[in-house]
Amino acid sequence: MLARSTSRAIVTDRCASLGCSVCRGIDSAIKQELERLARVRRYAAGETVFGEEEEIPFVGNVVSGVLRMQKTIPDGRQQIVGLLVPSDMFGRVFSHRSQVSIEAATPVTLCCYSRRAFEALLGRFPALEHRMLLSILDELDAAQDWMMLLGCQTVMERVATFLLIVRGRSPGLSAPAPNRPTSYEIEVPINRRDMAAYLGTTAESISRSIQEMARQGVLRIADACHFEILNERQLIWLSGRGEAERRPERQLLIA
């Protein structure tokens, strides 16, 4: 009990002040209301927070761990349409049923608000709803980037892009370093199977791409989840966003 309420206090504090991106810079009246609503939930790796087509009883933000948002077709194929890391909001406001299932990819701690209550709050505080809008627009931009990745990039490019994203989120970059000795050690927080489902490929292909990068000296493999990036420029080039050194320029061949 004690331990529980202690952690709750800590966690709800983080929800409102550190945690969810929509709450940043929001006035304290709203923060207080949010704290009042907040309830902590924990899930073990592999547990389902809610399934596809299910009711959405609550929304909230991730305190620790990683969630995957995924969709499944009847024959069993799965696609991860988003990963949720600490400070991300999860759930879906203003919709009865979820279009995705949300599952714990690692053990997670969530800070949850009743969906109804949260929606009511959005109605009462337009500034909060505005924050929400901005945050969803960012998600939409990210979704479009991912469509491009899935629609027309090679597996190697996808893996490189993913590693760069992980690198971008890893500590050392979050704090604006003065002299930029940004940590070149990254930790991939999910296993190969989930990476594959996220990148629209297979665990085998992921493995081959990473080993190939190591062979090229782009990175060093400490263990399956820990890498040291040795040649960031090359990694960026592999991701397909390079300057396009020698590209054919096909369209302007009209004499």
Add this chain to the structure above:
Amino acid sequence: MLARSTSRAIVTDRCASLGCSVCRGIDSAIKQELERLARVRRYAAGETVFGEEEEIPFVGNVVSGVLRMQKTIPDGRQQIVGLLVPSDMFGRVFSHRSQVSIEAATPVTLCCYSRRAFEALLGRFPALEHRMLLSILDELDAAQDWMMLLGCQTVMERVATFLLIVRGRSPGLSAPAPNRPTSYEIEVPINRRDMAAYLGTTAESISRSIQEMARQGVLRIADACHFEILNERQLIWLSGRGEAERRPERQLLIA
């Protein structure tokens, strides 16, 4: 001049009353403001409304024609991340630069509002901003569906899905028919190249899939853009959303 202002009057009326989905059911004070802001623009097929990374001077909704939202990587590969058809909103509020380019896939007529002015309106009318939020959430759901399609479906499934979407939007379904003799004739409003860029494949593969469907008796090809759906059940099955007749059920093979 006369013709121009005539069409403007007609069009702005449609913008506010028929046109954009966010305006539906919005009170008339807002509608009037919107009409005051509205300016019509026309583009020929192939013209760019605004390019990737460009300023976003205006937002608005499509009155007629089809726009494509697309992203390009340095080496020239392109992915269409969304098609915009009449009544869809285009543009991006609360962002200086666009993450996608918007181009006319056919001749289009747009009803445009200055982005700044529209944003100001959203600030003044929380109900309008709420509508906007709902509309963007729908877009996000659609984007997630598309990620699944690009990440783990075959070309045949993608084409079938696309045709079903076109069918769902074709007239006869928009009006809730009493006895449901829904039009089984569909018109694909874009060419094979754009279909390919949207579905993450090539024009050749699109062509092969459609010809194969015709061979199976799923549809009849009137011309490159007009089909008659002969067996909708089969088309749904081909799209991969079927009941999954005989699926292996791999995971539960633990004796």
Add this chain to the structure above:
DNA sequence: AGTTTAATTTGATCTGAAACAAGGTTCGCG
């Protein structure tokens, strides 16, 4: 109508990545 030009279809070949199949490694647990 006749010529150019673009779009679509069809055919043949090639290839990146999936699928299948072993091994190897790591970790938790009795």
Add this chain to the structure above:
DNA sequence: CGCGAACCTTGTTTCAGATCAAATTAAACT
């Protein structure tokens, strides 16, 4: 410590779909 269960890597085979090439059809221009 040894056993089982995931997880990851590596090797081999197979195949869907890309690429290349050519023929056909349709649209646009004069």
